[in-house]
Amino acid sequence: MLEARLEQADLLKKVVDAIKDLVQDCNFDCNDSGLALQAMDNSHVALVSMMLKAESFSPYRCDRNIALGINLSSLTKVLRAAGNEDILTLKAEDAPDVLNLVFESSQSDRLSEYDLKLMDIDQEHLGIPDTEYAATVTMPSTEFKRICGDLVLLSESVSIEASKDGVKFSCNGDIGNGAVTLRSHSNIDKPELNVDIELTEPVSLTFSLKYLVNFCKAAGLSKSVKLCLSNEVPLLVEYGLAGSSYLRYYLAPKIGDEE
Amino acid sequence: MKTRAKGTARTAAEANEATEVTTAKVQLGPESPNPPQLFILPEGISTDARIISLTNPRYLSEDRYVVCPERGFYEFRAIAAPKRTPRSWLLSRPEDEVPPLQSGEDTTETNLSKGYVTRGADLFIATPIDPLFFLLPALAPESKSSGTAKRLFLSSDDYLEKTTSASPALGNFLRIEKLRGLLERRMAAVCETVEAGDETMYRLDEERLLKELLQKAKNMAERGLPASMEEKLVRKPLEAPMLSIKREESSLQESASGDVPPATSDVSTPLSETPDTQTSVSSTDSATTLSSEASTVATSFSGESTDPAPLLESKTATPQIDAPEGVADLLRLRTALDFICSNYIAPHITEKLKLMLSSTTATTDFGPLDQHLAHLTKLRQEALAARSLGDYSRKRAMNEDDEDLEARAEKKRKVEEEEKRKKAGESQGIKKLKKANISGMKKMSEFFKKK
Numbered sequence: 001m002l003e004a005r006l007e008q009a010d011l012l013k014k015v016v017d018a019i020k021d022l023v024q025d026c027n028f029d030c031n032d033s034g035l036a037l038q039a040m041d042n043s044h045v046a047l048v049s050m051m052l053k054a055e056s057f058s059p060y061r062c063d064r065n066i067a068l069g070i071n072l073s074s075l076t077k078v079l080r081a082a083g084n085e086d087i088l089t090l091k092a093e094d095a096p097d098v099l100n101l102v103f104e105s106s107q108s109d110r111l112s113e114y115d116l117k118l119m120d121i122d123q124e125h126l127g128i129p130d131t132e133y134a135a136t137v138t139m140p141s142t143e144f145k146r147i148c149g150d151l152v153l154l155s156e157s158v159s160i161e162a163s164k165d166g167v168k169f170s171c172n173g174d175i176g177n178g179a180v181t182l183r184s185h186s187n188i189d190k191p192e193l194n195v196d197i198e199l200t201e202p203v204s205l206t207f208s209l210k211y212l213v214n215f216c217k218a219a220g221l222s223k224s225v226k227l228c229l230s231n232e233v234p235l236l237v238e239y240g241l242a243g244s245s246y247l248r249y250y251l252a253p254k255i256g257d258e259e
Numbered sequence: 260m261k262t263r264a265k266g267t268a269r270t271a272a273e274a275n276e277a278t279e280v281t282t283a284k285v286q287l288g289p290e291s292p293n294p295p296q297l298f299i300l301p302e303g304i305s306t307d308a309r310i311i312s313l314t315n316p317r318y319l320s321e322d323r324y325v326v327c328p329e330r331g332f333y334e335f336r337a338i339a340a341p342k343r344t345p346r347s348w349l350l351s352r353p354e355d356e357v358p359p360l361q362s363g364e365d366t367t368e369t370n371l372s373k374g375y376v377t378r379g380a381d382l383f384i385a386t387p388i389d390p391l392f393f394l395l396p397a398l399a400p401e402s403k404s405s406g407t408a409k410r411l412f413l414s415s416d417d418y419l420e421k422t423t424s425a426s427p428a429l430g431n432f433l434r435i436e437k438l439r440g441l442l443e444r445r446m447a448a449v450c451e452t453v454e455a456g457d458e459t460m461y462r463l464d465e466e467r468l469l470k471e472l473l474q475k476a477k478n479m480a481e482r483g484l485p486a487s488m489e490e491k492l493v494r495k496p497l498e499a500p501m502l503s504i505k506r507e508e509s510s511l512q513e514s515a516s517g518d519v520p521p522a523t524s525d526v527s528t529p530l531s532e533t534p535d536t537q538t539s540v541s542s543t544d545s546a547t548t549l550s551s552e553a554s555t556v557a558t559s560f561s562g563e564s565t566d567p568a569p570l571l572e573s574k575t576a577t578p579q580i581d582a583p584e585g586v587a588d589l590l591r592l593r594t595a596l597d598f599i600c601s602n603y604i605a606p607h608i609t610e611k612l613k614l615m616l617s618s619t620t621a622t623t624d625f626g627p628l629d630q631h632l633a634h635l636t637k638l639r640q641e642a643l644a645a646r647s648l649g650d651y652s653r654k655r656a657m658n659e660d661d662e663d664l665e666a667r668a669e670k671k672r673k674v675e676e677e678e679k680r681k682k683a684g685e686s687q688g689i690k691k692l693k694k695a696n697i698s699g700m701k702k703m704s705e706f707f708k709k710k
Contacts, residue, residue, distance in 0.1 A: 021688020045700040073684045126707035210695035254699035
């Protein structure tokens with residue numbers, strides 16, 4: 001059986017919020033190392049991979065591998081009932097029909113309990129190898145969100161060019177064009193505003209802005225975001241969570257479509 | 260040699276010349292209650308030959324046979340035109356020097372006032388039959404008790420007496436030494452014999468009977484089965500199934516049950532040898548049945564089988580049967596044997612013979628044939644299964660009943676509900692992504708391998 005206690009319901013609420021706009025139903029795979037999720041969007045051009053390590057919970061107990069088939073918008077409805085500061089406990093049997101969620105208010109003695117019906121989801125898992133990317137850009141997540149939000153108003157797609165000078169997001173649309181360039185920057189007082197570019201070779205790739213905007217919903221989870229680029233492979237957008245937990249998005253580049 | 264005789268006439272069939280014509284005079288008026296029928300009698304038949312009633316060895320009914328003291332026994336086979344192409348015989352006097360034509364239509368103007376147009380184009384051919392078949396019911400009576408009572412050795416007189424008691428008309432012929440000798444020889448061929456004094460005693464030996472019948476079947480098979488039999492009972496069962504063609508399983512069962520169609524005459528015509536080689540004649544004898552229709556039913560020839568001449572040629576033209584060495588020959592042999600059994604041998608004897616044939620001591624081993632047929636049956640079933648999986652349109656047409664419709668409606672409703680539920684569960688973000696232009700973007704599975 002599974003029993004996982006999360007000090008702040010906030011984390012799960014934000015993670016689910018960030019994923020639910022990309023996938024509808026997916027399996028939460030629970031094992032002794034933690035809660036994992038991998039799912040693709042309807043078009044199968046983007047993939048989200050989440051890992052909530054056992055250390056994120058206290059305590060965490062899972063004797064057996066359990067797949068919790070969950071409709072994410074249903075889970076969102078239940079999680080809406082939880083306060084951000086609430087202590088959240090997930091419970092499930094070994095072959096569960098329902099996921100039991102208990103929210104405990106830290107201030108008051110309020111205790112709310114919900115059972116969420118589970119579903120059987122037939123999902124294929126893709127093996128994602130560790131990749132050495134040609135360029136890794138770390139930047140404030142709010143900055144990335146802003147850039148994507150601004151450029152999506154002009155165009156469908158953005159070209160991301162990483163060079164030793166900096167990283168340039170440029171787009172070309174019907175009403176005109178636009179570009180945002182970030183240079184490497186380190187702020188000793190506020191390290192979360194650092195822009196860091198690691199480069200082995202210059203890269204230029206084009207991506208769908210609608211998808212990137214979608215990924216940016218996870219901005220609330222982490223102060224910084226890491227973009228990893230290599231030619232001919234999917235872009236990795238990673239939001240690091242507490243411990244070694246993470247939320248990663250992969251997006252296929254647009255190839256041969258220079259419109 | 261064609262001979263015309265009145266259907267019910269018991270006159271001797273001595274007529275081997277067309278001059279012996281007895282044509283019924285029929286005016287255009289009420290149909291004759293006793294219409295003439297056409298017979299072809301054997302050439303060189305003795306003047307003492309008669310058409311008599313004998314007990315059919317298979318069906319135990321009274322049927323008509325030609326018995327000639329010199330030549331032995333003949334049975335009648337009806338050859339009928341298929342019902343869909345009506346034909347008639349025009350019978351006319353010989354002095355008109357008009358040969359009996361097979362006229363195409365009934366509408367032929369009978370300008371020959373003495374002529375006659377038959378209702379149907381039935382023709383009865385007398386073909387030799389092994390008298391052994393008539394003796395078998397006496398030699399191996401159907402025992403009421405299930406016990407295997409040992410048969411006694413009996414004299415030929417006893418057996419012949421039994422035979423004549425069933426077919427009294429034979430009595431007179433048995434006084435003829437030659438015919439009696441013929442019967443005794445045939446009896447000896449399938450019996451154990453013991454000399455008791457100056458008399459020979461007989462007892463049926465099933466092994467020898469089986470051997471005798473197998474020999475007949477071999478002769479029949481070696482000469483080539485009639486084309487219709489070859490096609491339906493040999494070629495078809497041995498055809499390997501093709502996925503796109505519907506195969507009838509029934510042809511296999513047909514050969515097993517022995518319900519074979521009558522042979523065509525190309526096998527029965529060469530009768531130069533001893534009577535025991537004349538195996539392929541059918542027992543249909545319609546002389547007693549006045550209605551020519553009845554005889555047509557009994558034989559039910561298909562169009563091509565009435566035309567025996569080109570059969571052998573056409574057979575060689577057809578493609579080779581695709582089967583292991585010897586299997587086709589075995590099937591031919593079995594088909595021939597089944598044909599003989601189903602036409603001339605009483606069911607209880609047939610059963611016994613089949614048992615002996617399947618036993619391991621049998622001289623002819625049908626094992627390879629059975630294996631191959633089983634293999635083909637399996638193939639056919641597989642083909643059938645594959646087809647029923649693939650062919651939805653046909654399945655639907657066949658089982659279009661209420662239950663099916665209901666099930667389909669139910670399924671459709673479920674799918675629709677699912678769709679609706681899914682739509683409702685879609686978040687804003689997902690709806691927006693649906694509008695995203697994903698041209699030029701490969702699927703994730705192109706980059707990452709499935710686990």
